[in-house]
Amino acid sequence: MMKALTSSCSKATVETLGPFSPRVPRCVSDRPEFCFTLRSKNEKRGWNLLLLKLVRNNDLYPVHAVPPKDQVDLETVEPQAQQSEQTNESKFVRVSFQLQKTCNFGEQFLIVGGDPVLGSWDPLEALPMTWSEGHVWAVELDMPAGQTFQYKFILKGEGGDIIWQPGLDRLIHTWETKNRIVVLEDWENVELQKITEEDQLAEPNEEPQV
Incomplete structure (x- = not known):
């Protein structure tokens, strides 16, 4: 195959194609053919493989050409992904929901909300x-800040x-x-809601989070 390609493209001139600036041979032939040519390594990185279709009027039609500015540096993909992941993690905050309410034996309080993290x-x-102790029901979870x-x-x-908490939806x-x-x-009065900040190491019996 290489021999055939060499013979069909033995007589060639060099020209530049627009903004892509590949140096490609222009084949002189009376027959419609396909010719592959490998451009020299560009000044930044990589090689560009161009597929050129030759027609009887000797015009060139680039089927595919990748300019250097659109090439992806695979070496930077993984570090960027790790950096993005770390950024997302830093935007989460620990939230403790607490409700002081008595109930009968065998009953349990739960929390549910509009966001998927709340069900x-x-x-x-x-x-x-x-x-x-003190009939305080609590749950902790990480939520987007x-x-x-x-x-x-x-x-x-x-x-x-199921018995739903009365009144308006609670907001945080x-x-x-x-x-x-x-x-x-508070189970009944929405106006009694209290929101505070607490040091995550304030409770001595709490295991440190990793």
């Missing part, structure tokens, strides 16, 4: 809360029946902080 208002995807979230608490009975607007955002809610 998209689906009670089956609601996040269970953990009881602690700088966003507003709607949510409510629900009471799940021993038989699986997160912000960037290294501390934990603590949201203390």
Whole structure:
């Protein structure tokens, strides 16, 4: 095949094609043919392989040519991805939702909201809360900073029946902080909501987060 290509392109002149500036041979032939030519290595990196179609009027039609500015440096893809991932991680904040409310044995409080992280208002995807002394139910999760979230608490009975928290949806607007955002809610009165910041190492019994 190389012999055939060499013979069909043995008589050639060199010309420049527009902004791509490849140095390519122009074949002198009476027959429509295809000719492959490998351009010399460009000043930045890589080689460009051009496929040229020759027609009877000897005009050249570049089928594919990749300019150097559109070439991708694969060596920079992985570091950029890691940098983007680190940036996204820094925009998450730890949020603790707390509800002080008594319930019967076998019942449990859960939290559900509009964002997928809160179950998209689906009670089956609601996040269970953990009881602690003083009848305080709590759950902690990492949430995107700088966003507003709607949510409510629900009471799940021993038989699986659901009771929704009365009143309007609760709201929390997160912000960037290294501390934990603590949201203390009242079951009935939305105006009693309290939002504070707390050092994540404030509790001595809490294991350090990695």
